[in-house]
Amino acid sequence: xxxxxxxxxxxxxxxxxxxxxxxxxxxxxxxxxxxxxxxxxxxxxxxxxxxxxxxxxxxxxxxxxxxxxxxxxxxxxxxxxxxxxxxxxxxxxxxxxxxxxxxxxxxxxxxxxxxxxxxxxxxxxxxxxxxxxxxxxxxxxxxxxxxxxxxxxxxxxxxxxxxxxxxxxxxxxxxxxxxxxxxxxxxxxxxxxxxxxxxxxxxxxxxxxxxxxxxxxxxxxxxxxxxxxxxxxxxxxxxxxxxxxxxxxxxxxxxxxxxxxxx
Numbered sequence: 001x002x003x004x005x006x007x008x009x010x011x012x013x014x015x016x017x018x019x020x021x022x023x024x025x026x027x028x029x030x031x032x033x034x035x036x037x038x039x040x041x042x043x044x045x046x047x048x049x050x051x052x053x054x055x056x057x058x059x060x061x062x063x064x065x066x067x068x069x070x071x072x073x074x075x076x077x078x079x080x081x082x083x084x085x086x087x088x089x090x091x092x093x094x095x096x097x098x099x100x101x102x103x104x105x106x107x108x109x110x111x112x113x114x115x116x117x118x119x120x121x122x123x124x125x126x127x128x129x130x131x132x133x134x135x136x137x138x139x140x141x142x143x144x145x146x147x148x149x150x151x152x153x154x155x156x157x158x159x160x161x162x163x164x165x166x167x168x169x170x171x172x173x174x175x176x177x178x179x180x181x182x183x184x185x186x187x188x189x190x191x192x193x194x195x196x197x198x199x200x201x202x203x204x205x206x207x208x209x210x211x212x213x214x215x216x217x218x219x220x221x222x223x224x225x226x227x228x229x230x231x232x233x234x235x236x237x238x239x240x241x242x243x244x245x246x247x248x249x250x251x252x253x254x255x256x257x258x259x260x261x262x263x
Contacts, residue, residue: 036103043099047092048085055087059164062171066147072164083164090172094135094179097127101183105190127186134182134235138174142231146174149225177220181236188243189250199248206244213237 063072074080093100147170154160191197202209217233 033107036107040096040100040103043096044089044092047095048088051088051091051095052084055084055091059083059087059168063162063167066143066171067151067162067167070160070162070167072162072167075163075165079163079165083168086165087168087172090176093176094131095128097131097179097183098125101127101186101190127183130182130186131179134178134180135175137182137235138178142178142228143171143174145225145228145231146170146221149228178235182239184236184239185243185246188240189246192247192250193254197247199244199251202240202244202247206240209240210237213240 060072063070150170151160188197188202192199213233213236214229216236217229217231220232221228
């Protein structure tokens with residue numbers, strides 16, 4: 001038998017009534033979208049400005065880390081500037097992921113009860129650490145394999161001459177891709193919390209989702225190697241399975257909370 005919750009005070013009841021009757025016209029939704037996009041853009045640009053100087057220090061070290069003593073070439077007067085700017089932007093996106101996910105959540109689920117919205121902090125907070133885990137996975141397992149395979153293929157048919165922008169793009173794109181891929185548990189939990197997906201639905205279509213991830217791994221593998229394809233697709237599927245079990249656990253908790261909430 002579920003224990004009764006203590007009666008709500010007048011102020012809390014008034015806030016709930018106000019929330020229950022709240023409706024936003026289309027123009028208000030557009031205004032809210034604009035404001036939240038503005039917060040995301042300002043966050044990323046602000047972090048990028050702070051990262052401009054560290055990017056100049058990081059670029060040659062990243063290149064040396066994965067390509068040895070290869071000398072980078074600038075094929076245009078602005079290539080180096082664009083490389084620094086891209087490095088700062090990519091780093092800012094990773095650092096700003098918690099803010100981006102939070103703003104996305106608060107826009108997509110305006111109808112969620114204020115008490116439920118507070119749970120977003122427990123979902124969004126781990127996003128930064130998941131991003132770091134994704135970058136570590138790319139650093140230790142994916143990039144050495146991809147770079148080695150690409151250098152072997154290139155050397156067999158051409159004389160390697162590495163441009164600073166294209167070389168850095170390869171490294172940063174893989175870092176960013178895995179930082180985003182490792183957000184899967186957070187995104188799936190948020191989607192389940194607002195009722196767009198559930199554990200039963202995900203289990204029903206897991207074979208199709210797994211196949212889609214294999215196809216994505218094959219498309220994204222720069223060298224077309226089955227090993228590289230597996231290195232890209234495997235963490236996506238493992239994170240998907242972890243998400244299912246997390247949703248199963250949280251669904252039981254959400255049902256208890258909903259049962260205890262006043263009607």
